[in-house]
Amino acid sequence: xxxxxxxxxxxxxxxxxxxxxAQADTATTPQPPRFSWDPNDPRVGLTAGWVDAxxxxxxxxxxASIPRPDGFFNPATPDDRRFFNSDLAFRGTRLYQGNYQGxxxxxISNPSAxxxxxxxxxxxxxxxxxxxxxxxxxxxxxxxxxxxxGLDGVADSISAERLQGIRIFDLSNVQRPRxxxxxxACRGSHTHTLVTDPDDPAxxxxxxxxxSGVRPPEEMPGCSGADPGDDPNTSRFRIEVVxxxxxxxxxxxxxxxxxxxxxxxxxxxxxxWGGGDHGPGTQRTSxxxxxxxxxxxxxxxxxxxxxxxxxxLLDISDPVNPVRVGEVMDPNFAYWxxxxxxxxGTKVIFTDEWGGGTAPRCRASDPPTWGANAIxxxxxxxxxxxxxxxxxxxxxxTENCVAHNxxxxxxxxxxxxxxxxxxxxxxxxxxTDPANPFEIAFFDRGALSQEMLFTGGFWSTYWYNGRIxxxxxxxxxxxxxxxxxxxxxxxxxxxxxLVRFEQFNAQLQPRFTWPAAAPVARAYLDQMVRxxxxxxxxxxELDALLDRVERGGVPGAELRQAASRIDADVAAIRAGTLxxxxxxxxxxxxxxxxxxx
Amino acid sequence: xxxxxxxxxxAVAVLAAGCASGGTSPRTADGPSIxxxxxxxxxxxxxxxxxxxxxxxxxxxxxDVHFLHMMVPHHAQALEMAALVPARAAGEAVRQMAxxxxxxxxxxxxxxxxxxxxxxxxxPGEHHxxxxxxxxxxxxxxxxxxxxxxxxxxxxxxxxxFLESMIRHHEGAITMVEELFATPGAGQESEVYxxxxxxxxxxxxxxxxxxGLLQTGGGR
Numbered sequence: 066x067x068x069x070x071x072x073x074x075x076x077x078x079x080x081x082x083x084x085x086x087a088q089a090d091t092a093t094t095p096q097p098p099r100f101s102w103d104p105n106d107p108r109v110g111l112t113a114g115w116v117d118a119x120x121x122x123x124x125x126x127x128x129a130s131i132p133r134p135d136g137f138f139n140p141a142t143p144d145d146r147r148f149f150n151s152d153l154a155f156r157g158t159r160l161y162q163g164n165y166q167g168x169x170x171x172x173i174s175n176p177s178a179x180x181x182x183x184x185x186x187x188x189x190x191x192x193x194x195x196x197x198x199x200x201x202x203x204x205x206x207x208x209x210x211x212x213x214x215g216l217d218g219v220a221d222s223i224s225a226e227r228l229q230g231i232r233i234f235d236l237s238n239v240q241r242p243r244x245x246x247x248x249x250a251c252r253g254s255h256t257h258t259l260v261t262d263p264d265d266p267a268x269x270x271x272x273x274x275x276x277s278g279v280r281p282p283e284e285m286p287g288c289s290g291a292d293p294g295d296d297p298n299t300s301r302f303r304i305e306v307v308x309x310x311x312x313x314x315x316x317x318x319x320x321x322x323x324x325x326x327x328x329x330x331x332x333x334x335x336x337x338w339g340g341g342d343h344g345p346g347t348q349r350t351s352x353x354x355x356x357x358x359x360x361x362x363x364x365x366x367x368x369x370x371x372x373x374x375x376x377x378l379l380d381i382s383d384p385v386n387p388v389r390v391g392e393v394m395d396p397n398f399a400y401w402x403x404x405x406x407x408x409x410g411t412k413v414i415f416t417d418e419w420g421g422g423t424a425p426r427c428r429a430s431d432p433p434t435w436g437a438n439a440i441x442x443x444x445x446x447x448x449x450x451x452x453x454x455x456x457x458x459x460x461x462x463t464e465n466c467v468a469h470n471x472x473x474x475x476x477x478x479x480x481x482x483x484x485x486x487x488x489x490x491x492x493x494x495x496x497t498d499p500a501n502p503f504e505i506a507f508f509d510r511g512a513l514s515q516e517m518l519f520t521g522g523f524w525s526t527y528w529y530n531g532r533i534x535x536x537x538x539x540x541x542x543x544x545x546x547x548x549x550x551x552x553x554x555x556x557x558x559x560x561x562x563l564v565r566f567e568q569f570n571a572q573l574q575p576r577f578t579w580p581a582a583a584p585v586a587r588a589y590l591d592q593m594v595r596x597x598x599x600x601x602x603x604x605x606e607l608d609a610l611l612d613r614v615e616r617g618g619v620p621g622a623e624l625r626q627a628a629s630r631i632d633a634d635v636a637a638i639r640a641g642t643l644x645x646x647x648x649x650x651x652x653x654x655x656x657x658x659x660x661x662x
Numbered sequence: 663x664x665x666x667x668x669x670x671x672x673a674v675a676v677l678a679a680g681c682a683s684g685g686t687s688p689r690t691a692d693g694p695s696i697x698x699x700x701x702x703x704x705x706x707x708x709x710x711x712x713x714x715x716x717x718x719x720x721x722x723x724x725x726d727v728h729f730l731h732m733m734v735p736h737h738a739q740a741l742e743m744a745a746l747v748p749a750r751a752a753g754e755a756v757r758q759m760a761x762x763x764x765x766x767x768x769x770x771x772x773x774x775x776x777x778x779x780x781x782x783x784x785x786p787g788e789h790h791x792x793x794x795x796x797x798x799x800x801x802x803x804x805x806x807x808x809x810x811x812x813x814x815x816x817x818x819x820x821x822x823x824f825l826e827s828m829i830r831h832h833e834g835a836i837t838m839v840e841e842l843f844a845t846p847g848a849g850q851e852s853e854v855y856x857x858x859x860x861x862x863x864x865x866x867x868x869x870x871x872x873x874g875l876l877q878t879g880g881g882r
């Protein structure tokens with residue numbers, strides 16, 4: 066979350082501005098497409114309320130809703146920034162929820178009844194949270210952050226008691242979290258990203274993304290807010306890399322401050338987008354002087370950086386020295402906010418936090434390509450724009466709404482993401498075809514208030530071991546289970562639920578692999594039947610076979626034989642003598658052989 | 663220092679009951695503990711419900727209110743300057759910049775007024791904090807004579823003067839933010855912190871943009 070609250074007048078003025086620009090350049094300006102939606106969508110017209118808002122749901126079952134605990138909300142108003150909930154992280158049966166005032170740990174052994182284990186008071190905002198083993202890393206960016214987790218802020222403008230940076234807690238005794246390290250940063254830590262190096266298992270790396278004003282050098286030596294031309298050592302235009310020795314986390318320290326925006330030709334450290342619009346009718350894009358967030362995908366050795374004015378790709382094979390290998394910009398983007406890869410790393414979704422997360426940007430008058438996801442295809446370090454996705458239903462003037470944090474749902478054979486849209490609720494999106502993404506499930510509540518824009522809604526919604534967890538800024542945490550629909554079959558959901566992780570941090574993206582199990586094979590079959598890309602006779606045959614597999618006791622030889630028949634189909638399809646979906650058939654044959662083993 | 667009343671436990675019960683669409687986790691008297699860790703390496707403590715009563719965190723100070731009170735006339739002058747643009751500017755880029763500036767400055771004024779209203783503080787001009795007199799001109803603001811000069815300029819002369827004046831005006835806002843953060847106890851409240859930080863970032867971006875326009879002749 067970034068900018069201050071938008072107001073009702075903003076809406077009108079922005080529309081007026083867009084119109085004025087449009088009138089000035091009607092002949093030459095390409096206009097963003099108009100927003101259209103289903104008028105019968107149940108998300109339209111939901112009654113407002115903090116704890117009693119009406120809600121609409123499709124393709125999901127809402128299994129739990131837990132309010133913020135004592136000490137972490139103001140009963141007088143939902144709109145008190147000191148107590149906003151922020152991001153989520155997961156380990157084993159524990160859910161970690163960040164808050165501007167600290168963080169919570171829930172037991173989610175029974176996901177339908179999350180049980181609060183401990184509340185940790187340690188203010189600093191935004192409380193972006195990650196977990197690694199017994200360690201919990203939390204971002205602090207505000208000037209009120211104290212080294213000792215004190216609640217009273219730091220009165221002196223220059224003080225050794227202030228902490229803006231990351232905190233590292235040891236939760237080996239979950240009832241008694243201890244702060245083991247605090248690493249200062251010149252621009253604080255708005256977000257951070259855990260990065261691992263397969264060749265260096267003794268250390269964990271943390272990238273600090275700071276967006277606060279630069280701290281005075283009297284408080285933190287070396288900090289400089291100067292322009293790069295005046296001071297080549299400016300604290301802007303960089304990230305900080307922290308090394309955390311896992312056997313001695315108290316020795317965590319900044320080991321590099323890479324200049325990932327530099328221009329390789331001129332050597333300028335401010336080598337990317339300088340800020341401003343891209344011509345008449347375009348969005349005004351922030352300057353690239355900091356990353357808002359970075360998502361590491363160690364399995365492919367890359368990270369996607371959403372860096373205010375650009376989307377970038379970083380080679381992280383040496384985590385201490387990330388190297389920018391590609392960058393994109395988009396005239397529809399205001400603020401590059403977050404990145405998510407698809408599971409094979411061939412697509413990258415960048416989100417645009419137009420309005421900073423506190424403004425209403427999903428209104429009927431807002432362009433569907435602004436404040437949206439931009440979906441890029443990736444070949445090596447080359448990114449090509451393929452399409453956009455935005456919450457496909459309008460929200461009101463009193464609902465802050467824009468693209469925000471999400472994660473993949475591990476349905477084999479498809480690219481699916483569940484994503485938070487603040488007060489726009491959550492939306493589950495299929496982007497298998499990146500040019501034609503579509504919604505397959507949603508949940509939305511009415512506004513916090515019909516009269517005032519109070520900041521709220523989902524900060525992040527992530528899939529973890531079979532459930533969707535939503536971090537609600539002022540309403541706590543919500544848990545959902547997927548339900549079958551025309552867009553998603555029971556087998557596809559069952560296959561997704563088979564994928565389990567020991568821990569999950571959305572910005573340290575893991576690669577999914579699926580066990581050889583009947584629901585996985587059936588998920589592929591359902592997809593081929595849905596798209597009509599399998600002959601009916603063969604579909605019926607495989608359906609009957611999978612029925613028997615599910616009941617148990619199909620001999621391995623028979624499964625191998627079926628796999629060989631599929632191989633023959635695949636060869637025929639690739640030779641052009643048969644129609645069908647060779648890729649999915651091939652994967653299905655693999656699963657059958659796996660079950661046979 | 664204002665202290666917000668402690669959330670009564672009954673509020674938690676109401677919240678839980680309000681979320682009727684899912685299961686809830688009942689809280690018990692000896693429920694989960696609230697822990698406040700210490701500094702790195704130091705011991706923490708378990709916080710009691712009584713401790714929590716005073717634990718609302720830093721609230722706003724007179725210096726925060728003073729900062730916001732100063733920001734309103736400052737922004738209002740930027741709007742006055744931007745309003746001169748349509749009839750005088752030569753460059754399309756200056757026109758667009760002024761239009762967008764108008765939106766963001768209006769937005770920020772509305773935000774300030776809402777912040778003051780919801781905290782029961784006087785609106786700008788109604789009342790000034792004792793010991794913090796309002797200057798006639800905030801940092802970077804144009805004098806009446808300078809405003810007259812801008813009003814009289816036309817075409818490319820106007821563009822150049824507008825950009826130079828607005829850069830100075832924006833630098834004044836950054837000075838005000840720096841002064842805020844240099845004042846003991848100020849800029850600690852979460853929302854003021856956020857607002858002031860973003861004013862600084864946004865004004866810097868616009869200054870860079872305007873410097874770019876000056877170098878290219880105000881342009882196109």
